Amino acid sequence: MITRKDVEHAAKLSQLKFGEEELNRLTKQLEDIIGFVDKLAELNTDGIEPTSSVIPVVNVTREDAVKPSFDREQALSNAPEKEMGHYKIPKIME
Amino acid sequence: MRLTELSAAELAKAIRNGETTSKDVTAAFINRIEQKNKGLNAFVSKEFDLALKAAGEYDKIPAGNSKRSSPLFGVPIALKDNMCEQGTKVTCCSKILENFIAPYDAAVVEKLKEAGMPILGKSNMDEFAMGSSTENSVYGPSLNPWDKQRIPGGSSGGSAVAVAAGLAPVALGSDTGGSIRQPASCCGVVGLKPTYGRVSRYGLVAFASSLDQIGPFARNIEDTAALLRVIAGYDPKDSTSIKEEVPDYSAFLNKSIKGMKIAIPKEYLGRGGLAPDVSGSIKSAIEIYQKLGAEFGxxxxxxxxxxxxTYYIIATAEASSNLARYDGVHYGYRNKEAKTLSEMYSSTRAEGFGDEVKRRIMLGTYVLSAGYYDAYYLKAQKVRTLIKRDFDNVFKNYDCLLTPTAPTPAFKLGEKIADPIQMYLSDIFTISVNLAGVPGISIQGGFSKEKLPIGIQLIGKPFKEGELFKLAYAYEQAALWTKFRPPETV
Incomplete structure (x- = not known):
């Protein structure tokens, strides 16, 4: 059972915000979807290993060598705001 | 015959023999896009100048040069709008990426360039590949060329429409839960989701990383096989791509399928909601395969x-994490009125993402959040193990599975958009394939009473795409559905 409070909390964690009407609609929709996925609870999965990837995932290492990569201008090429070679953001504190 | 009616293999042959050039072929498709795209909305960005310039350069490569040995040399292609092509717009059909210019090439784009395939532009899709109808695109839906009142399927709907309507001979899509196969079924073309790890995901905008895979769209099996050959292979830049040799898939075509074992999963055909015409197409496919010597069980x-x-927990959890990067700082849309950083994040994301994307981010965040992780996310990962084992068990005794691709032919625009669960059910037969990581192909399986295409799906063992092509080709040649094309009324 998902409550309006759960939805508000998830919105905060997701860095999203919603109007009143949207929150009500979303609560109802997520309630339906969670009700649907709750089906998994009926299945016994004791002793079953979880699958996070279907292939064996191993750490891949490489030589610590300098290779061509983006220069500063390329890295900043899509930045919504930039200044003096840096990303520019609004104030981080009140 | 018009160039745009030829298959990709026929075009490549004509270019190879000097009967035409890559530039003439590319120009012919551009001309057709100019005529038809307005009525179909298959392409959301056109890259005609770049395509013609590339084609002209490929034409200059002398005969005998190894670059020309690529099976589709000179043949133009459409790219789903979630694959990076340096210097061009890649938006995922989302407002949040409306101005994004890719600073590098995806691995598949590098391979297309090496293979001499000009890129015509980007094709329409559901925002961030989340949807089954293209109705979640910020550019509006693509329309099904068989009936413009209907959806083309999704999320790679634009690629499917482009190939079905002859706006491109081949296209690339991506498939997380059916996003290549379901639109292929709706539009009457071939669509393949390769084995997880067969094609590099480097430069593909991530949706659910453990499920996403890039794959080809084409009008027939021969072209599909040729295009997989071009894009497949290990890539050091994608640690989930696999070091497994890429065979010459064309060698699997035109082979006898006598004695091959095909499994019919009883759970797929027994369920409610399956349209009678769809189960009819499975029955007639079984008859044809039996005549060709295949064995069924x-x-x-x-x-x-x-x-x-399981899918909606895992895919949304991964998406909520992957889409955290859209923060208005590094690239994409930003709300410029916000006075503080935290306000900027939330208003940027609230304004930049559409409803379905937000719904999935919320669901994914919820199932990963403290107190719910074990009950939902971990539980789903365990069930994923059981689902994968189901497939492993079948493949001990069978070469492949035969199933419908989608429960119904293309539905009407607007029919399911207000009901997320109804929309999710469109992928009921395709998502298990992504969860298990195995390859699946949708091929033309006939038509409904309303003359809408119906796809049938073959599911194979990991890295046995060649066996799928062998079976698919045998059916294609016997059933001849490929000779039917959408009406020229758009």
Whole structure:
């Protein structure tokens, strides 16, 4: 059972915000979807290993060598705001 | 015959023999896009100048040069709008990426360039590949060329429409839960989701990283096989791509399928909601395959009824994490009125993402959040193990599975948009394939009473795409559905 409070909390964690009407609609929709996925609870999965990837995932290492990569201008090429070679953001504190 | 009616293999042959050039072929498709795209909305960005310039350069490569040995040399292609092509717009059909210019090439784009394939532009899709109809695109839906009142399927709907309507001979899409196969079924073309790890995901905008895979769209099996050859292979830049040799898939075509074993999963055909015309197309496919010498058996995939729930937990959890990067700082849309950083994040994301994307981010965040992780996310990962085992067990005794691709032919625009669960059910037969990581192909399986295409799906063992092509080609040649094309009324 998902409550309006759960939805508000998830919105905060997701860095999203919603109007009143949207929150009500979303609560109802997520309630339906969670009700649907709750089906998994009926299945016994004791002793079953979880699958996070279907292939064996191993750490891949490489030589610590300098290779061509983006220069500063390329890295900043899509930045919504930039200044003096840096990303520019609004104030981080009140 | 018009150039745009030829298959990709025929075009490549004509270019190879000097009967035409890459530039003439590319120009012919551009001309057709100019005529038809307005009525179909298959392409959301056109890259005609770049395509013609590339084609002209490929034409200058002398005969005998190894670059020309690529099976589709000179043949133009459409790219789903979630693959990076340096210097061009890649938006995922989302407002949040409306101005994004890719600073590098995806691995598949590098391979297309090496293979001499000009890129015509980007094709329409559901925002961030989340949807089954293209109705979630910020550019509006693509329309099904068989009936413009209907959806083309999704999320790679634009690529499917482009190929079906002859706006491109081949296209690339991406498939997380059916996003190549379901639109292929709706539009009457071939669509393949390769084995997880067969094609590099480097430069593909991530949706659910453990499920996403890039794959080809084409009008026939021969072209599909040729295009997979071009894009497949290990890539050091994608640690989930696999070091497994890429065979010459064309060598699998035109071979006898006598004695091959095909499994029919009883859970797929027994379920409600399956349109009678769709089960009819499976019955007639079984008859044709039996005449060709294949053997059939009924099998059980006992965890089928849990696939959709498992998928919507895992895919949304991964998406909520992957889409955290859209923060208005590094690239994409930003709300410029916000006075503080935290306000900027939330208003940027609230304004930049559409409803379905937000719904999935919320669901994914919820199932990963403290107190719910074990009950939902970890539980779903365990069920995923059981689902994968179901497939492993079937493949001990069978070469492939035969199933419908989608429960119904293309539905009407607007029919399911207000009901997320109804929309999710469009992928009921395709999502298990992504969860298990195996390859699946949708091929033309006939038509409904309303003259809408119906796809049938073959599911194979990991890295055995060649066997799928062998079976698919045998059916294609016997059934001849490929000779039917959408009406020229758009």
């Amino acid at each position: 009924e099998v059980s995939l006992p965890h089928t009824e849990y696939c959709l729930a």
